[in-house]
Amino acid sequence: xxxxxxxxxxxxxxxxxxxxxxxxxxxxxxxxxxxxxxxxxxxxxxxxxxxxxxxxxxxxxxxxxxxxxxxxxxxxxxxxxxxxxxxxxxxxxxxxxxxxxxxxxxxxxxxxxxxxxxxxxxxxxxxxxxxxxxx
Amino acid sequence: xxxxxxxxxxxxxxxxxxxxxxxxxxxxxxxxxxxxxxxxxxxxxxxxxxxxxxxxxxxxxxxxxxxxxxxxxxxxxxxxxxxxxxxxxxxxxxxxxxxxxxxxxxxxxxxxxxxxxxxxxxxxxxxxxxxxxxx
DNA sequence: CTCCGTGCAAACGATTTGCACTATG
DNA sequence: CATAGTGCAAATCGTTTGCACGGAG
Numbered sequence: 427x428x429x430x431x432x433x434x435x436x437x438x439x440x441x442x443x444x445x446x447x448x449x450x451x452x453x454x455x456x457x458x459x460x461x462x463x464x465x466x467x468x469x470x471x472x473x474x475x476x477x478x479x480x481x482x483x484x485x486x487x488x489x490x491x492x493x494x495x496x497x498x499x500x501x502x503x504x505x506x507x508x509x510x511x512x513x514x515x516x517x518x519x520x521x522x523x524x525x526x527x528x529x530x531x532x533x534x535x536x537x538x539x540x541x542x543x544x545x546x547x548x549x550x551x552x553x554x555x556x557x558x559x560x561x
Numbered sequence: 562x563x564x565x566x567x568x569x570x571x572x573x574x575x576x577x578x579x580x581x582x583x584x585x586x587x588x589x590x591x592x593x594x595x596x597x598x599x600x601x602x603x604x605x606x607x608x609x610x611x612x613x614x615x616x617x618x619x620x621x622x623x624x625x626x627x628x629x630x631x632x633x634x635x636x637x638x639x640x641x642x643x644x645x646x647x648x649x650x651x652x653x654x655x656x657x658x659x660x661x662x663x664x665x666x667x668x669x670x671x672x673x674x675x676x677x678x679x680x681x682x683x684x685x686x687x688x689x690x691x692x693x694x695x696x
Numbered sequence: 697c698t699c700c701g702t703g704c705a706a707a708c709g710a711t712t713t714g715c716a717c718t719a720t721g
Numbered sequence: 722c723a724t725a726g727t728g729c730a731a732a733t734c735g736t737t738t739g740c741a742c743g744g745a746g
Contacts, residue, residue: 430720430725451711466728471711473726487625488675491736492710505669514667532649533683534640540623542675548668565700565745587735601703606736608701626711626735 429480434458434465438473442483443497448504448513450492486513488542507547509554516543564615569593569600573608577618578632583639583648585627621648623677642682644689651678 441457442449449457455470474495478485484496486504494513503516529536546554576592577584584592590605609630613620619631621639629648638651664671681689 428721428725432720432726434727452709464728468712468729469727476726488623503663505664505667505671507669508672514669516663516667528638528651529640529678529680532640532651534642534649534678534680535686536640536678536680537643538680539676539678541677543664543669543671544673544675545664545669545671551668551670563700563746567701567745569702585735599703603704603737604702611701628735 429476434462434469435473435477437461437465438470439477439482442474442495446497448486448494448496450494452492454495488540503541503543505543505545507550508544509546509550512547514547564611569597569604570608570612572596572600573605574612574617577609577630581632583621583629583631585629587627589630623675638676638678640678640680642685643679644681644685647682649682 437458438454441461442454445454445457451471451474452467454474455465455467458465458470474483474485474493477483478495478499481499484499486494486496488504488506496515498515501518503518505514505516507513572593573589576596577589580589580592586606586609587602589609590600590602593600593605609618609620609628612618613630613634616634619634621629621631623639623641625646631648631650633650636653638653640649640651642648
């Protein structure tokens with residue numbers, strides 16, 4: 427069960443990091459196709475799963491339908507725009523948030539937590555303001 | 562656009578509350594079918610959406626593929642078992658967690674946040690221990 | 697009697713999988 | 722050369738939708 431660094435795996439990882447965004451599989455597929463036109467979407471899915479399993483990228487299973495993958499594998503929280511669905515990274519918010527304590531109350535053994543702050547990103551705030559002006 | 566309280570809507574709401582669990586649409590469908598065999602899955606989906614829109618139940622869009630619906634519509638956080646995928650309610654953890662502040666740093670206007678603590682529930686801890694003993 | 701809600705089946709979007717083939721280590 | 726990884730198409734899973742009919746207010 428060893429990990430081979432194939433051409434496609436390398437490109438997928440590289441393009442995700444290069445993007446500096448939180449891409450969904452199909453978005454990354456579109457980007458990677460420009461470099462390697464015969465790659466299949468299934469390969470992108472498979473590799474994103476493997477790479478996040480190996481801790482080389484992050485996997486975001488938050489807010490709705492599509493999984494998104496994070497070029498930054500280190501631990502941090504996320505903020506999510508309800509209008510355009512973009513995600514940005516946040517320094518960890520939880521200083522003083524003791525998830526373990528809260529888990530203990532209900533008998534869980536806590537392995538981690540996910541925090542997602544929800545709001546409207548600067549760009550979408552601007553767009554909304556403009557729309558209001560014009561209507 | 563007023564809300565009618567149909568038979569199926571009433572049963573769906575009632576069975577979700579009675580379950581005291583965080584059910585997915587198809588799980589609730591199986592339960593409701595026992596009371597009303599001709600109900601369709603689409604109706605369950607539609608009503609869960611409407612009921613959560615009306616604030617009568619909660620909608621959970623966390624951790625993985627399926628949406629789950631919460632018999633308790635009040636604001637609270639959740640804890641999630643990675644083994645059996647059950648969800649339990651938590652008193653809000655965020656005392657002193659100022660989501661607004663963190664959003665402001667990156668220019669977002671914050672409308673809320675979602676916190677999901679991840680771990681292993683008491684039942685699954687027990688099962689794992691037993692398995693270890695037997696192997 | 698008006699329309700919101702329903703059941704059914706088909707459509708849908710995201711993801712996964714079986715298969716024969718390819719290429720990495 | 723063994724076997725992990727690939728491309729392709731079909732399958733699957735959760736969810737949504739179009740439509741004609743039914744029932745709540």
